Amino acid sequence: MNALDLIKADHERLKKLFDDALANDDTDARASVVHAIRAELKAHERIKEDVFYPALRAAGPEAKEIMLEGYEEHHIIDVILGELVGVPEDAEVWQAKLKVLRENLDRHMQEEEEMFTRARKALSQETLEEIGVKMQRAKESAAP
Numbered sequence: 704m705n706a707l708d709l710i711k712a713d714h715e716r717l718k719k720l721f722d723d724a725l726a727n728d729d730t731d732a733r734a735s736v737v738h739a740i741r742a743e744l745k746a747h748e749r750i751k752e753d754v755f756y757p758a759l760r761a762a763g764p765e766a767k768e769i770m771l772e773g774y775e776e777h778h779i780i781d782v783i784l785g786e787l788v789g790v791p792e793d794a795e796v797w798q799a800k801l802k803v804l805r806e807n808l809d810r811h812m813q814e815e816e817e818m819f820t821r822a823r824k825a826l827s828q829e830t831l832e833e834i835g836v837k838m839q840r841a842k843e844s845a846a847p
């Protein structure tokens with residue numbers, strides 16, 4: 704499993720969950736989708752921070768900058784997500800908060816994907832495969 708393919712697949716899954724959440728006004732369904740988003744995001748952030756970002760440090764100053772911004776973006780995403788969990792699913796603000804979360808996440812994912820070309824140049828195919836395997840393992844051990 705190539706690390707970049709794994710990240711891309713995570714991103715697609717997250718987008719799909721957000722689409723489901725935003726399309727739903729049933730409060731129980733909203734709660735369970737947010738629960739799923741939370742689990743997915745936590746696992747995603749963890750494998751990025753534990754495995755992918757440290758490997759990126761070696762990929763040159765620009766990749767390092769994106770990596771450092773990545774940590775900060777994760778932080779913002781966690782803050783909004785933490786607030787969303789505390790908002791009743793039938794509250795007016797629920798949808799607005801979820802949308803802002805999605806906008807932040809979209810931007811974060813887009814920046815990460817723009818960096819893929821650079822990562823491919825700096826890291827060999829073999830290394831990307833090794834990182835991918837490590838990420839997959841970390842993900843499995845983080846699963847509830």
Ligand SMILES: [Fe+2]
Nearest residue numbers: 748751773811
């Ligand atoms: Fe990320």
